[in-house]
Amino acid sequence: MTPDLWTIVAEAPDADSAEAVIAALDNAGGAVSAFESAPGGSWRIDALIAGAPNRGLIEARLALAWSGHPGSPPSLAFARVKQQDWLKANQASFPPIRAGRFFIHGSHFKGPAPGGSVALTIDAAAAFGTGEHGSTQGCLWALDLLARRFNPRRVLDMGTGTGVLALASARLWRRPVSAFDIDAEAVRVAALNARVNGVAALVKTRRAQGYRSRELWRRAPYDLVLANILARPLARLARDLSRALSPRGVAVLAGLLPRQESLVLSAHRAQGLDLAARLDVSGWRTLVLSRAPMRSFNHPINLHNGNP
Numbered sequence: 001m002t003p004d005l006w007t008i009v010a011e012a013p014d015a016d017s018a019e020a021v022i023a024a025l026d027n028a029g030g031a032v033s034a035f036e037s038a039p040g041g042s043w044r045i046d047a048l049i050a051g052a053p054n055r056g057l058i059e060a061r062l063a064l065a066w067s068g069h070p071g072s073p074p075s076l077a078f079a080r081v082k083q084q085d086w087l088k089a090n091q092a093s094f095p096p097i098r099a100g101r102f103f104i105h106g107s108h109f110k111g112p113a114p115g116g117s118v119a120l121t122i123d124a125a126a127a128f129g130t131g132e133h134g135s136t137q138g139c140l141w142a143l144d145l146l147a148r149r150f151n152p153r154r155v156l157d158m159g160t161g162t163g164v165l166a167l168a169s170a171r172l173w174r175r176p177v178s179a180f181d182i183d184a185e186a187v188r189v190a191a192l193n194a195r196v197n198g199v200a201a202l203v204k205t206r207r208a209q210g211y212r213s214r215e216l217w218r219r220a221p222y223d224l225v226l227a228n229i230l231a232r233p234l235a236r237l238a239r240d241l242s243r244a245l246s247p248r249g250v251a252v253l254a255g256l257l258p259r260q261e262s263l264v265l266s267a268h269r270a271q272g273l274d275l276a277a278r279l280d281v282s283g284w285r286t287l288v289l290s291r292a293p294m295r296s297f298n299h300p301i302n303l304h305n306g307n308p
Helices: 014-024 056-066 082-093 134-146 165-175 182-198 213-221 231-235 238-244 258-269
Strands: 007-010 029-036 043-050 077-081 098-099 104-106 118-121 155-158 177-181 205-207 221-227 245-254 274-281 284-290
Touching: 007 014, 014 029, 014 043, 043 231, 077 082, 098 134, 098 165, 104 134, 104 205, 118 165, 134 165, 134 221, 134 245, 134 274, 134 284, 155 165, 165 182, 165 205, 165 221, 177 213, 182 205, 221 238, 231 238, 231 258, 238 245, 238 258, 245 258, 258 274, 258 284
Parallel strands: 104 118, 155 177, 155 221, 177 205, 221 245
Antiparallel strands: 007 043, 007 077, 029 043, 098 104, 245 284, 274 284
16 A cells, blocks of 8 residues: 655745754655745755654754754644645656756656657655756766766665666666665665666665665775765765775765855865865755866866756
């Protein structure tokens, strides 16, 4: 039986407070997205989870994450999603998305894919990563740029969500991709999407708490590590990422705001990784890091709102 779907919505007054709400809702499992209502203004944070949420626990986590912020944390609006309404909302709110050579669309899309594009079928689900978020698009653009000068043998997608970045990597390079996530539902969705897109033989999905997985280390080192999560976890996992990366490996990091770049970058520079490129899409920053200088990446590349 398909579990009930619930939404949790909050309004935060600025980017700093939005980060606290995101951190609290991210631990609830499922997919979390954040959108700036107006430049320099308030943020709307949406979470979609499978199964009835533990309201008391989520509100307690928000209160803890809010420590240091003025006033009281924003109220959380919980709502159960009707199955019929969910299907209609999915089809209406998920038009096809272009990011570099990638063309992401739901299964309801029946039109032709643009010539020369890499088409991926991803339906909205209780896992993050259908391509509409700026952090996901930044990663897809980064993969498109990397494919012109880089040919990894092994790829790791840490925090895979729906698996969109793992699928994109498998389609680009036809190489093995290890896709890990802390959430069991994300692992299930990513495995399903791998089958739908014909790359199940290449994409192996597993549940893991960060880098705490024997199977992850059995497949290491990785020539490419993808991590579209949040700024603080990225910084905290910098040492593990460095250990998992091959001597000439590349990492693509996302889920951070521009003002959080110094936090993430300094943690990885301490592990011997340097900035090769930065990309900005819809207010979210993606960083491409490498151990050694990359051909044609002599200086950081700036990309704003999906335009090179």
